[in-house]
Amino acid sequence: MSSRSDFRAGLRDVLPVLLAIMPFGIVYGALAVDAGLSVLEACGLSLTIYAGASQLVALQMVGLGAPLWVVLFALTMVNLRHLLYSASVGRHLGAFSWWQKALAFCFLVDPVFGAAETRVLTHRLSPTYYFAFAMALYGGWQVATLIGATLGGFIGDPAALGLDFILPVYFLTMVMEFRHRAGFYPVAAISAVASIAVYALIGPPWHVTLGALAGLGYAALFPPKGRSQDGGAA
Amino acid sequence: MSEIWWIVLLGGGLTYLTRSGGHLVLSRFERVPPRLAAALNAVPAAVLTTLVAPVLLTGDWPERVAIVLSLFLALRLPLIATVALGTAMVALARAAGL
Numbered sequence: 001m002s003s004r005s006d007f008r009a010g011l012r013d014v015l016p017v018l019l020a021i022m023p024f025g026i027v028y029g030a031l032a033v034d035a036g037l038s039v040l041e042a043c044g045l046s047l048t049i050y051a052g053a054s055q056l057v058a059l060q061m062v063g064l065g066a067p068l069w070v071v072l073f074a075l076t077m078v079n080l081r082h083l084l085y086s087a088s089v090g091r092h093l094g095a096f097s098w099w100q101k102a103l104a105f106c107f108l109v110d111p112v113f114g115a116a117e118t119r120v121l122t123h124r125l126s127p128t129y130y131f132a133f134a135m136a137l138y139g140g141w142q143v144a145t146l147i148g149a150t151l152g153g154f155i156g157d158p159a160a161l162g163l164d165f166i167l168p169v170y171f172l173t174m175v176m177e178f179r180h181r182a183g184f185y186p187v188a189a190i191s192a193v194a195s196i197a198v199y200a201l202i203g204p205p206w207h208v209t210l211g212a213l214a215g216l217g218y219a220a221l222f223p224p225k226g227r228s229q230d231g232g233a234a
Numbered sequence: 235m236s237e238i239w240w241i242v243l244l245g246g247g248l249t250y251l252t253r254s255g256g257h258l259v260l261s262r263f264e265r266v267p268p269r270l271a272a273a274l275n276a277v278p279a280a281v282l283t284t285l286v287a288p289v290l291l292t293g294d295w296p297e298r299v300a301i302v303l304s305l306f307l308a309l310r311l312p313l314i315a316t317v318a319l320g321t322a323m324v325a326l327a328r329a330a331g332l
Contacts, residue, residue, distance in 0.1 A: 215279060220269040
């Protein structure tokens with residue numbers, strides 16, 4: 001596949017995600033300024049941390065007057081799932097040079113992980129596809145933050161359009177793309193039940209890490225029989 | 235320097251460590267043990283699911299119904315169509331005051 005068509009495919013695939021995350025980024029920007037951050041500070045968090053949930057957690061904890069190390073600890077806890085993303089996606093970066101790999105991990109957020117893993121079901125993951133998708137998403141997040149931080153008060157309620165619901169549906173459809181992988185249904189079911197239980201008993205963000213570990217534990221204890229996909233060395 | 239700028243710097247660094255750390259650890263293995271490989275192959279099903287499932291707990295009834303219907307739509311329709319229909323269901327329910 002030519003790099004031009006890879007580029008187009010990356011942009012085509014990122015479009016619905018952009019639609020979903022931009023309202024979220026605008027809301028974050030507005031909340032940040034509301035919490036007393038300057039526009040520059042609000043954008044700074046988006047530029048380096050670049051993770052909606054983690055940024056909101058940081059805002060909330062700063063608002064509560066938490067000391068720096070507590071904020072950093074909470075942020076890292078919310079980010080732990082990225083360890084799993086990089087372990088899994090790292091196996092598909094054969095076409096990337098070392099600096100492309102190093103750069104690729106900067107942008108490894110939830111939708112990029114989902115898109116990369118979905119892509120390798122049918123294609124070789126090329127740097128062109130990856131960076132077209134990832135850079136467009138990163139740029140969109142920065143623009144959205146800036147819009148929210150500067151115009152926050154003027155923007156209507158995104159919930160009325162159901163925009164806050166795009167991300168859950170998007171992740172759901174992304175999960176379903178993997179349904180033909182061996183052992184999919186038990187893993188997804190166990191993670192779903194465990195994450196709901198942890199959410200109810202302990203609360204977020206622990207439901208992500210602990211819920212996922214339940215599913216992964218099952219997969220490790222009862223590896224699917226037959227050909228294990230992408231099971232080679234990293 | 236304000237606390238926020240320390241969070242920007244250190245938080246950004248820590249985030250990059252989690253985003254690259256899994257790969258750095260895994261690339262030290264000469265060969266990935268089969269059970270670890272099985273767990274890694276399960277990462278999409280396990281992690282992405284936890285981002286969705288709590289909607290069944292925290293969502294209102296239109297959201298719960300929409301997420302379950304979307305699950306079945308996803309078996310048949312392309313990704314973008316499922317996302318559009320699922321979101322439209324919730325928007326319509328809210329417009330109707332449900």
